[in-house]
Amino acid sequence: MGLRRLAGSIAGKVAIAALRRVGRAATTAPGRVVLGLDPDFIGSVTGDARRVRTAVTGTNGKTTTAALMESCMRASGWSVVRNSSGANMLPGIASALVERVTAAGRIDVDAVVAEVDEATVPGLVRAMAVDVFVVTNFFRDQLDRYGEMDRTVAYVRRGLENFGGSTCLNADDPLVADLAPSVKADSTVFFGIDPLVDDDEGTDVELAAGVDTQFCPRCGGRFVYTHRVYGHLGDYHCPDCGWSRPRRHVVGRELPGKGTGVALEISFARGESIEVNLAIPGIYNAYNAVAAAAGAHASGVGLDDIRVGLEGFSGAFGRMEVLDIGGRELVLALSKNPVGFDQILGAVVSDDEAAAVVLGINDGHADGRDISWLWDVDFEMLCKRPDIRVSCAGSRAEDMAVRLKYGGIPAEGLRVEGDLASSVDAALEGVVEGRRVYALLTYTALLQLRSGLQRRGLVREMWRG
Template sequence: MSLRLILAVLAAKLVMHISRLLGKGRGSSLPGMLALRICPDLLGHFENQPRTATIMVTGTNGKTTTNNMLAGILEREGYQVVANREGANLITGVATAFIRSSSILGRVRCDYAVLEVDEAAFTGVTKWIKPRLVVIINFFRDQLDRYGELDTTIKNVLAAVKQLPDSTVLILNADDPLVARLARESGYHSKFYGVRPVQELSGNVAYSREAKFCPFCGHALEYNIYLYSQLGDYKCTQCDFARPQPDIEAESVTTGVGGTTAFLNDDKNKWQLNLPVRGMHNLYNALAAFTAAYLLGVKPETAVAGLETYTPATGRMESFRYGSKQVVLVLVKNPTGFNQALSGLLTGEVEQDVMIAINDNAADGRDISWLWDVDFEILTRTPEKFKRFICSGQRAEDMALRLKYAGVSPTIIEIENDFSRAVDSALNGESGAVSVLVTYTALWPVEKILSRRAERMKQSVDYSVPSVS
């Protein structure tokens, strides 16, 4: 036991305590950052401490939700779990998660470590910690000024996977060709999950789809059905690359305002799932968590029960009540995620006000040109659903301009850069519901304002927002 390790843990725990006292959240990244400066090999000390296994979740959209769903399932089964539930998924957030659960001497008592890892940080984290399972959920364009081109991100994740032990198992999204390709390219044992592709599930948003060509022969991929973005039933007619048959597949899917219902099957058994959050993207998150739990030997009935009691983290379809109005807070960070949020708006049954807060800090991405890849035009197909659009944040004017070019009438677009006044305007409008869509650095201040003004419907742990999710 090195003195440097003890000092690092002590310093980090002190920072956590001070952060709570000052009301600055739980300190999800700064403690780990400080600890790693004092003891750079800190993570290596924690690598073998989970008694059973470490599971990592990586990809673009849905890491926090998938990670927390899986952690909740394992805890429901009676296991002790270390997890970075806040979404702090850089190496600093992973270090913080271990330190939070450790003794002063750096000893952790847990059965599993369930770690969300940013795709750009995956190489750095896996240098120190070797997971038994790696869950890869999807790949979409996200913050080009930080990640670079999508091909670069995929190549970096693949290179890191190839450095893991041969016993590592990959859990892959069968419906995303950018993910499914990793089974063949890595050569690792892989299990797949997916949604049975049927026409009634095909989305109506004009997505900017990423996977247009076969990664092996370069020929154009052909799709029978798109579920959303590049996820769907695909094949290459020039070689044998095609959507693999999932080991766990969702069928008979219905999704609406109240949540999502589906049957999960493994070719032998079926389990009904009533997920309390809406949207196809959340069904995929649940499928990933269920598949991981299934492979770890968790009883399927326990996994389903855990998913059915899932409570969203801050900004992940979080619900509030203001008088008689339902208010939903949603984090948006790239075109695909934003499109899914817009699809959710269309399921509303009453006229609503929509607040959109766009910042361009480093964690949001300085380049906001991605807003022009979002299908805001879909909002004009059912104008009766929307009373007003309140644009806020550092780039409120840019957001208002994008809505105008999408065909939204300027008479129902308001600009209010101040978050507090924007929230008040949205809450006190004449509509029957409010949707609040925000980027990273807008999420935490807007959530704090909402929590003071409105009643949180499903109480989630008061997590702070990480720099990157």
């Protein structure tokens, strides 16, 4: 082991200890210290992993997909290191790694699961010998940071051009599927979902307002969808150039549900299949599960272990995470772009126990400083449930409130204040036991609320989450 790596590891460990003494989460600062001393730290230390190095990128579902993959690997008896806090640029990944470095300066794990921000994909591929790369989807997110979605796609494309492992791509998302010709990888695995279909669904389904892409990325022609799962995900073809959804190797067929979670039959390339009852709700989590199944399978996890891993998973940090606070349930849901937000709002309004919603909207750098996207979220859905009390908090509470007013949600009685923690406290106080409060939060709002709850001893420390 090099001296740099040792120096970097020790400095990173010291930084973690120092931050925790003052009660702060050590999600990125230690990694910055380590990479400053040893720029090759990520590559050299992940070289120790005995079985596989994996990465997950895409707009929505990164954290949940990575957590599901880890769960499948653990079901196989593997030890795994993952950047579980959602800090997904190189310093965040380095922070998670340095925490696991032993006194001998090595990491003693079977597998690495790195959740990675789209713009960091080229950097990660340079830094680490990734064996399996999973791409979930591309939706509009945080545009002020990267310019436009096409540029986000271009970052991932550029990274994958230099990548030699196997790639798991969402075939139902044309922007992801279109990465395939650029990939140098040995093998490409396409995955997708066949949802339960309502009767009489016509062809060329009218797409919703927030849809990002309905035009062929190859020729600009207008796609025809024979069915649509949500957003621009579905079974598409282009009448102009003839391109259509690639044949899929891993397919999750949705089964009639038995509980709150989604039930799936996941079939793999060689005709094998498993039936999985997920504990987590929503068709977007079905995508996360199938993406994770494809990634775990490509990593060498057996099908039985994949089933156990997927079923045993109950939610990632801040992704529909349920906390018990004095007999009332507080559900934390990261809500950071229109498509993800719509999915979560849909789950909230269909929950009979939902009594209050706190919308915590910050415009920090990690959230995206531009909050225009609030106008693409279908908040009008809340009109279906006038019994749910709504409040707005965060640095953009006022913008959120105006959005609700124009969405037809009565402005009278709407609580608008910057302070998130007191909004959540007020919501919890106003709710009878057994009912649920949902906090839908942008990324920094989620971190703020969670670390406040943690200081008050109401949730586990985040870095163990």
